[in-house]
Amino acid sequence: MTRDVDLLITGGTVVTMDEERRLLPSGWVAISGNRIVAVGSGDAPDSVWRPKRRIDATGMVVMPGLVSCHGHACNSLVRGMAEDRPLHEWLTEVLWPAMSHAGPDEVYRGALLSAVEMLRSGVTCFADMWTEVPSTARAVEQVGLRALLAYNLRDFGDPEKTTVELGRAVRAWRECDGTGDGRVRVGLGPHSIYACTAGMLGRARELATEHGLLLQIHVSETRREFEQSVEQHGVSPIAYLERMGFLGPDVIAAHVVWLGDGDLETLKQREVSVAHCVASNLKLGSGIASVRDYRNAGVAVGVGTDGPASNNSLDILADLKIAALLHKGVGRVPKEMPAADVVAMATADGASVLGLGDELGRLAPGRLADLILVDATGAHFTPFHPHDPNQVYAHLVYSAKSTDVRTVVVDGRIRMLDGAFVGLDEKAIIEGAQRASSRILVAAGLLPASGH
Template sequence: MSLLTLLVVAATAAQPVDLVVRNGTVVTVDASRRVVAHGAVAVDGGRIAAVGTEAEVDAQFRGKEVLDAAGGIVMPGLVNAHTHAAMVLFRGVADDLKLMEWLQKYIFPAEKINVTAEFVRAGTRLAALEMIRSGTTTFVDMYYFEDQVAEACKEAGLRGVLGSSLIEFPAPDSKTIPEALAYAERFLKRWGNDPLVVPAVAPHSTYLASPETLKAARALADRYRAPILIHLSESSDEQAQVRERYGRTPTEQLQQLGILRRGVLGAHGIWLTPSDRAILKEAGVGIAHCPQSNMKLSSGTAPVREMLAEGMRLGLGTDGAASNNDLDMFEEMLTAAFLAKHTSGDPTVAPAAAVLEMATLGGARALGMEDRIGSLEPGKRADLVVVGLDEPRLHPLYDPVSHLVYVAKGADVRHVVVEGRVIMRDRHVLTLDEKAVVAEADRRRDQVRRSLAH
């Protein structure tokens, strides 16, 4: 909204809107990276109506509902650009192992025995609680039984870009690729017009999805105008395997098959070559950087300095909780900043503002959704988070952006708003029955434990 528009609106009487968030410092992550002291955000019809000082917003708008930021920080909701939400039920089931041993002795067997539609629903509910409580408003998911993920996402009131998996072995929800494609198509049809759920197609990777599967995924995504989510250059093994099989890098393979364009999101991107990055940038493809998972599994060093310098569409993700072991995007921001400085040997790399952007607008750009989410600007969907400054740790405060990246924790999040709806107020999640969700997760643990004892 231009200043002129503001003045025109102000000349009329204060307009009633659904919600006004007030009494906070607003970190907008807009094009000028504006930070508004004594700021407020007006929300109406699920969208941001105005961002300004309290005085400016009060002169124009009267909130039917008011959310008090209590002197804290109002920021765009965090975008978790890569996770497998339901895997929270496997968090800590096995740690400190080599990737292949971890996958083959623990994760794959545990998934094979335990993952049902009900398991995924229970796991996604738990993940949703955790994500809301740590300030995530949009999550990008790749898993099985994605219908249940979408149902839990809607129930929680979160925004989700949810990918139905295509993988070249019998999966919990589909025994064959044709079955998986049929599932994916039903999924795209069912959720195509949802205000919160963006259904997507998720071929696992270039090593666990054949060229035919990848082409079928592309066709499906085109037909339903859906995003494609895929693991991309996560491990050196993947890199070697794909090169051996096809004589190309995973990115070149995707390019060759005509998969790449805006709306494709590759997770990890650790082993991307400079030429891969040029291809991806040109095509408008996004990358989800997952520093904690990458460190825990010793997967390698993502070229974050380079991707930032090249202006790639770079988001931030937690990966699944089996390799993290949680879904806390504040911790992920901290780790992204520290890791990029450490690996580049240059403490000026990945400054706080760039990392905050990665976790918000960067994730939106990586998804091709920057016109809708990722910053606090009039016209965008009203996804926002209020961070309280109650903890002594958050004092003194010299720079709110520095604090958001280097000091704030998930537990400092006080209120969460998605699509204009308050889904957490004063740390009470309003959309899910917390006790019941946790109790069910605990019951599932006993089942998982028994299954691994065999």
């Protein structure tokens, strides 16, 4: 009996990232609506499948779309403007002052630019933290990505701000959650323990529990944050959050570079997920997260690009290579962080971190159809031996470049086909972001008014 499907992708090396990490040297993926119907190896028999559309993936790796677990998309407007500084200076002297001039339109333009960059880099789902959630949601809808947008809560000790910001967060959630055909989910993003009062953190925890929202927070990013916490609260940032009952399986902790005694045990016990932002941590000189220890302890770890102003790129494949090399080198243990595990951090594990472990991150029947085709024919990808899984994973971590991502499918829809966007004017998006960036940087006094 033949079965109608919307899309059939054939002839590629299918890296499923499923429970058994099956790799199908000549495989196919059948998609109906926004779900994967079947995955198989060998020829997809015409007697079984009658697709509306076919994609020939010969010479390609077919794999789950990449997941970035932490970032600030609209910060692309400030890319390259705050260099060679530690986090605190970077935030208070450049990023926050510049972005305070970004209204809804500028945030939209910046998020749109990042969404396009992510699409080109094979990122199909990302976690974001910013205040103008509707603007970012609009960009996500337009580009066709999937996202978890956390309303960025900050009150800096001002109780009036606590109430106002929490009200805005709830409105953003009501307005945007479930938009983009369900691809946009909204959560809460209390910025950090140094930008939020205990009252705000406590209220965010209550709201998250009441409405089933995910919480994203920067935790123990710098030594300064760690030492300040010990000074002000008598304990590490993680112990402080634990003491107030904030931590739980719905918490995505970004960075987690500095740990105190017992903190790892707390993360494990509370089933907190970690977004490892390796490039950002290195660039801001924040330090190196003990990701090998987290993984060995069974803590879920995904990779986050962080914002484009602290990376300065959203190319998550580049970050995977940095992560693998760094942790092998620092630990002097070449066996650690095997390539297949590193790929998992940006696929199946990343999906789990974002609470989508049952829906995303693996190519398997019933899963959402988010997948990418990566060209395996370039000089830097050669030799390519699809019957050797270790080599395929190694190529994806160490040799692949974002420009190898040729085709991107999100929610069953083709958003990029052989390097060309479907229904998006990339040039206009880039020009719009360029103008928005000039506007806010001039307004903040970071660029001269003339010549822009």
